[in-house]
Amino acid sequence: MRRAVSSVLPPEQSAILAKAVRLEWITLVVMTVIIAAVGMAAGQSQAMRTAFVEDSLALLPPIAFLIGVARARKGRSPEHPYGHHRAIAAGHLVSAVALLVFGLMLLYNGLSGLAKGERPPIGAISLFGQTFWSGWLMIGVMTLSAIPPVILGRMKLKLAEQLHDKVLAADADMLKADWQTGLATVVGVTGIGFGLWWADSAAAALVSMSIVKDGFTNVRGAVGALLDRRAAPLESDEPDPLIEKLRDEALRTPWVAEAAVRSRDMGHVFHSEVFVVPVEGARLRIEDLEELHDRCRDADWKAVDTVIVPVDGIPEGLSALDPRSRG
Structure with a gap:
């Protein structure tokens, strides 16, 4: 007798998926803390403000993944004869667009800052009775905030390969963009401290090029999947x-x-x-x-x-x- 098609993954993949779900919930908590810290330390730095927006956009892929997984678990029905696995593809598109939008925004802000010759003021701040250059606070916050995305991104990329999950892969790219932006911000703020007014915008523009590339690649892959392009492995155009x-x-x-x-x-x-x-x-x-x-x-x-x-x-x-x- 023919076996029915199930929406449930095999035991090994189901265990990996459960791990991915836990990792996404952890990501939401960690990124919320990072967003709050970056927002409080942003000041007038263009790179810091951009990093704040990017960190906020980084919440979209985990949310899209969790919604997609919940929907994909539903079985077939007369209204959805192919099941609900397409929810994962829809989540991939949301994540990819978020990545591309951030990259373009970061590129625009960096280039416009250079064109206008913006000189972000970074003054002093008083903390625990001590007054010091607020750039040190920015550098400390961005350095620490770059560590969790490195760890979470590497973990998600491994799970994405095991699950053939392009939402997780796009999420890993978003986290890579996050820590790259953090390091670029550190470089930019440090440059301002040495009197290099252009360092802030230049660092943001430089990092944005790689992010735009990743975003475009993910959007193209997500749209291709929704248009029934031939199945392919993650980050490859070759036949699966x-x-x-x-x-x-x-x-x-x-x-x-x-x-x-x-x-x-x-x-x-x-x-x-x-x-x-x-x-x-x-x-x-x-x-x-x-x-x-x-x-x-x-x-x-x-x-x-x-x-x-x-x-x-x-x-x-x-x-x-x-x-x-x-x-």
């Missing part, structure tokens, strides 16, 4: 290895002469269609199709939603593996 696995399973079946696969990214899992051309004279039974279907399902945990489609010829736009075909 799952496509080759499904072809291999089909082509090693005695009654299959030719095979081709099209697969689209639904979030954590793929929706794949395996088109098979039976050998001449083959008499297919339902049991034969179910046996191939089950082997394809077992080939990879992401192949949870796979269908076998017997055809007379490979559909246009797809290609059979001619060297291994048995036509």
Whole structure:
């Protein structure tokens, strides 16, 4: 009997997903504390004010991830026959847009500051009865605030690869942008202390270029997934290895002469269609199709939603593996 498609991930991936959810809640708490600290120390520094806005935007990816995961856990229904895995793709788009917007904003602020020749005043501050240059407070806050994003980002990137989760990957990119901005702010404020008025804006503009690149790449990937682009690994345009696995399973079946696969990214899992051309004279039974279907399902945990489609010829736009075909 054919196994029903479940919205629940396999045990190993479910455990990894639970860890990712805990990590996102930790991120929300940590980033809230960082936002409050940066806001209090910002003063008139352009880089500090930009860092405050960026830290605020950094809350969007974790929120999008948590909402997407909650929605993706829902099963199929007549209204949603493919399930709700697309919620992960929608969350990826939200995260990617946040990253791109921040990068463009940071680039604009940096370049406009240089063009206008802005000289941010950084005065003195009194604390515990002592008066000192407020730049030291800014440097201390930004140095400390750069540490958690480094740790959280590396942890999320590892989990993203294990889960094939592009929201987590975009979140890791956002955290990378966060600590890079923090270090750039330290450089900028230090430069102001040495009389280099342009250091603040220049540091922000320099870092923004890498952030804009990451944001654009993520937006392109998110839009491509929503437009049913061919499934691909994280941060790659190459076909996902799952496509080759499904072809291999089909082509090693005695009654299959030719095979081709099209697969689209639904979030954590793929929706794949395996088109098979039976050998001449083959008499297919339902049991034969179910046996191939089950082997394809077992080939990879992401192949949870796979269908076998017997055809007379490979559909246009797809290609059979001619060297291994048995036509």
